Amino acid sequence: MLRLGISIGMLSGIILGLCLKWIEWLTGKQVYTLLLNVDFIPIIGPIQWPEWVEFVFHLLIAVAIGIVFVYIVGKLNNMSIRKIVLCSFLLTLPTIPLYFPLTLLALKPTPAVDDAVAIFYWTAGHLIFAAALVFGYIILKRRL
Incomplete structure (x- = not known):
């Protein structure tokens, strides 16, 4: 279960990050910058992190969500796809x-x-994240 949650969180987090990076590149709206931003967090905020480290911070949150998602879906045995989608959302x-x-x-x-x-792009990106949790669960559950 843990491996599945980590995998789904990583996959969904990477998809969200790539979507927002692409949107920022295409439109100039700094939604990817916002996703990775940690400059306001005490202790780690003042450090000038490379982009890949900020992306790892983002992935840690996505993995936590993936683990919680898999835990909930696993606890509620035999959930319908509708309930899995609702849980993800x-x-x-x-x-x-x-x-x-x-x-x-x-x-x-x-x-x-x-x-x-920008709010629309942020929302759309996160709805894509929710969809990636579901599709990741459906695909990876059989393989892990």
């Missing part, structure tokens, strides 16, 4: 409003707190 839902405090706390340039387009 409910676990991912709190990450969407994180846009606002993360934007307000950021020291480096990120999208404005009221940038509707």
Whole structure:
């Protein structure tokens, strides 16, 4: 179960990161920068981390969500696909409003707190993350 949760979290986190990086590259909206931003966190914030380290920080959160997702789905035996999707969505839902405090706390340039387009991209990326949890679970459950 742990290996499955880690794998699903890594896969979903990589997909989210790549989606937001692509959106930022394409549009200039700094949603990927916001995803990786840790500059406001005491102790680690003042350090100028390379992008890959910031991405690892992001993946740690994604892995934690993946582990919790697999744990919940495993505890509720024989869940229908509808319930698995709902579980994924409910676990991912709190990450969407994180846009606002993360934007307000950021020291480096990120999208404005009221940038509707950036909020849309952030939300879409996280909904893709939720979908990746489900598809990852369906595909990897058989293989791990």
